[in-house]
Amino acid sequence: MLGISDGKQDILDLTLREAEEFFEGLGEPRYRARQVFRWAYARRQADFAAMSDLPAWLRERLTETAFVGTLRAVAQKSSRDGRTTKFLFGLADGEAVESVLMRHDYGYTACVSSQVGCRMACGFCASTRGGLVRNLRTGEMVGQVTGINALLPAEHRVSRAVLMGSGEPLDNYESCVKFIRVVNEPLGLNIGMRHITLSTCGIVPGILRLAREGLQITLSVSLHSPTDAVRRSLMPVAGKYPVREVVRACREYGDATGRRVTFEYALIEGVNDSDSDAREVARLLNGGLFHVNIIPLNPVRGTPYRRSPPRRVKEFYVLLENMGIAVTVRREFGIGVDAACGQLRRRSARGGADGM
Template identity: 45%
Template sequence: MNVKESQTDLKGLSRSELEAFVKSLGWERYRADQIFAWIYRWGVDDFNKMTSLAKVKRQKLRETARISALGLRRQVTSTVDGTTKYLFQLEDGQSIESVLIREGNRRTVCVSTQAGCGLGCVYCATGDVGLRRSLQAAEIVDQVLSVRRLLPQDKTITNVVLMGMGEPLLNYEQTVKACRLLNDPDGLAVGARKITVSTAGVVPGIRKLAREGLRLGLAISLSATTDEDRDKLIPLNRKYPLAQLMTAAQEYVQATDRPVTFEYVLIGGVNSTSEDALRLAKMVRGIRCKINLIPYNSIPGKPYHRPSKEEVANFMGLLYPRCPTVTLRESKGVDIQAACGQLRGEENFTR
C-alpha cells in the first residue's frame, strides 16, 4: 500500500465522517468544523494553509490525510455566449467534462456524476462512450470547487445542475452525499432550490430522493409521449415505462412541495408532431411542473436533426394554452460541443 492509499481523503467526507476522523486523532470535535470550512468555504487543498490549526496539527494531517483534486487538462470558452467547458482528469486517469453557463448574474455549473454513461439514449453523445465508472462524492463536488477557483474573486457559483455525463440516480449514494456537501451552509452553501438533479427516469431513485428531505430541484428527461417512441430513444423506458415515471414525478411533487421540470428534447420529424404536443399536455395534467423544450443539438454521426422553426412554433403553440409554464431553452455552448446531449469526454473536446 502506498502513502496515498493509506491516507484518508478528507474531500467528500460527510460532516459525521469528518468528525469521526478528527476523533480518531484525539482532537476536539470543532476541529472538524474548521477543516470542513477550509476545504469547502475557502477551497483550500493544502494543509499548510489551514492557519487556524496549530503547526503540529497540520503536520499530523499531512501524515494521515490528503485532499484529492481534479486535474484540469483543458478548457474552452464559446465565442457565441461565453459558456466554458472544462476537461478534468480523475486520479485514475479517467476524464469527465463540466460546463460553466453564464447568464446575467447567474453562474451555473453543470457537473458529471459518472465517467461516461450506460443508458444508451440514442440521441445523446455521452451514451456512445459507455459507462466507465461512477464518481465519488469528492469528484462531483470538486468540479464545482475547481470551477469556482477559476472565477474572478468577486464571482461565485450560484447554481449547480447534475446534468453532465452520467445518470445521477444510478450513482445514488454518492450523488446525494455530494448534494448535501454542496448545500451545507458552512461550506459551498448552494441553496437546495439552486441544485437540480436530472434523471432519464430511474423511478426507484426518484422515489428515494423524495424521502431524503433535501427538496432539490428534479428534472426528468422525457423526450417522448408514448412508450413505443420512448423505448427507442431512451432504452431505460423499457424498465420504467411512462405510467410509472409520471406517478413517481407526482409523488416527488407531493413529498417535497417542489414542482418538477420535464425536459423534452425536440427532434425534427421524430417527436415534434402536433399529436406529440397534445399527448404531452395530457400527460402532465395535474402535476405541478415546468416543461423545458430543448431543440435537438446536432451530434456528428447521429441520424437526428433540429426541428424547423415552424415545428417548434407549432409545438409550443399547442402546449402553452394547456400547460401554464412552458419554456423554450436555447442551449448554451453549442459551438464548443458543451450543450445538452453533447458531452462525451476527451474524445469530444474542442480545442
C-alpha cells in the first residue's frame, strides 16, 4: 500500500475508503477507520494510545503498524502584522519543508509544499537552488496542514489549501492529486474542492491530465511574461512548453471543469512590466475564462530581479483592466518572513533558522 514509511502505514496517506480497507486488512470492522479519522483530524490527536474508544489491543497493534504523520515545526517566523506565519517542518529522513499559514478575514489558508527542493530552476525562486531532493508523499503534504491545525486554537482550522510552496505539484502528480482527495474528505480536513488551488509553472501534459480528473479545484499557472523568450529566461520549463500551448491547455482545463484559471504574473522591473507586455498579455488571454493575478515580486537574495515600483504595478493593472482582462493585485503577505518559497529552508540548511 502507498504511504509506508519505516514499514509503517501513515494514516494521513489514506482516503477514508483506503483506511477502511486498511482496517479490514487487520481483521477489524471498517468503522474503525472513521474512529481513527475523527481522532487524527477533528481531535488533532496523533497518538494511538490516546484514542480511548479503540480497544487496548488495537491501539497497541496500530502503534506497531501505523502512525499519524502530523508534522512538527522545527522553526517558525511570523510577519510583523501577525497575518502570516512561515513554518519549517521536519521530515522523518532529516529533510525539511516549508509551509505558510495566512490569516485572511474569511479564514485560514495553508500554503503547502509538494517536494523537497524543485528541479524546475525558475530564476527568481529560492526553492530550486539545490535542485530536487525528493517528492513528498501525500501524507507528508497532509501532515503540513494537520501540523498547522495542531498549532491553532481548537476552534480554528485551516479551511483553504494552496499547493504553492516548494516544488512543482505536477512533477509529483499522483501524490498531489491524492492530497486533494484526502484533504477534501468530509470526515478528514473537509476542505472544499473550490477552496483548493494547485499552482504550476506550466507543465502542459500535467494540466491536460488534471483537467480529466473531475476535480473542481482552482488551477493557477505562472505566466510571468507573454513572450516565450522572456518566459524561458525566467523559467527554463518554458523552453519545453511554449506559452500558446500553456494557454491552450488552460482553455481545455476551463472547458472541462467550468473553473476560471488564474495566471500569476510577478512584475519584475524592466523585465516584464512594459506597456507592450500588458498588451500582449491581453491578446494572449483574450476571450478565455481567465484571471490575471499580479504579484509584486518577493525579492530573493542572490538574484538580479527587482520588483516593479508601486506606480508601475498600478499602471500595469489599469492597462489590463482597460483591455477587458479580469485582474487583481495580490495582497502582500510575505515581506519580512523570508517570503519567497524556499528561503526559510535554505536559511535553516545554512544554520540560520535557530531562534526564529
